[in-house]
Amino acid sequence: AQSVAQPEDQVNVAEGNPLTVKCTYSVSGNPYLFWYVQYPNRGLQFLLKYITGDNLVKGSYGFEAEFNKSQTSFHLKKPSALVSDSALYFCAVRVPRGFKTIFGAGTRLFVKA
Amino acid sequence: DAGVTQSPTHLIKTRGQQVTLRCSPKSGHDTVSWYQQALGQGPQFIFQYYEEEERQRGNFPDRFSGHQFPNYSSELNVNALLLGDSALYLCASSPRYITGAEAFFGQGTRLTVV
Numbered sequence: 111a112q113s114v115a116q117p118e119d120q121v122n123v124a125e126g127n128p129l130t131v132k133c134t135y136s137v138s139g140n141p142y143l144f145w146y147v148q149y150p151n152r153g154l155q156f157l158l159k160y161i162t163g164d165n166l167v168k169g170s171y172g173f174e175a176e177f178n179k180s181q182t183s184f185h186l187k188k189p190s191a192l193v194s195d196s197a198l199y200f201c202a203v204r205v206p207r208g209f210k211t212i213f214g215a216g217t218r219l220f221v222k223a
Numbered sequence: 224d225a226g227v228t229q230s231p232t233h234l235i236k237t238r239g240q241q242v243t244l245r246c247s248p249k250s251g252h253d254t255v256s257w258y259q260q261a262l263g264q265g266p267q268f269i270f271q272y273y274e275e276e277e278r279q280r281g282n283f284p285d286r287f288s289g290h291q292f293p294n295y296s297s298e299l300n301v302n303a304l305l306l307g308d309s310a311l312y313l314c315a316s317s318p319r320y321i322t323g324a325e326a327f328f329g330q331g332t333r334l335t336v337v
Contacts, residue, residue, distance in 0.1 A: 114265075142323045144325055146328075151330075151331075151333075152330055152331070153227070153313055153328035153329050153330045153331050154266070154313065154315075154328040155328070156325045156326070156327065159323065159325050161322070161323035200265055200266070206322075206323075208279075209256070209271040209278045209279035210268045210271070210279050210281065211256070211268060211315075211326065212268070213258075213265035213266045213267075214265050215264055215265045216264070216265050
């Protein structure tokens, strides 16, 4: 069965420190991978995606993610966290030519000033 | 560009009632997907529409149905509401003709069933 795992319910980091939010997936083939962010009582905002090519992808607000095919991971990273990065982050996968996007359960990021 | 718009933003219904939620996709997008996000969980795929037909359905009962109109807007209908249907319902649109395109989400409709 296709699935996405975000092993950490919550990640705490001090402002200015690097952050990592982890994501692993179990999907056959070569899926498309996405990260979204959700602020309270809001919809999801797209951050970045991996379709093909360079394993390190850069996205909005200074975020980047590293695709690792052998480990089936797509971890979200940022070199220097901001308090305003505090939000709920979702990893998602979609099978090429498929219709359904599968989301992880989400990781809440707290950045302390 | 208004992006994806959903209406209403909040809704309170009684068990057993029926509800209709509406979504207008981002300009240029022809595909609409609906998701249910229960409190503290990730969005769960309900179904996707393009060319006015349901293309794939997630693990949701037939009480959940939808429709897409010629202008690509969409409705989600839920019949015989249960308390467990209380959730944030998200609509997402994307352009089918762009490989790997990300979905754009609306702000959601918060449905409370009492």
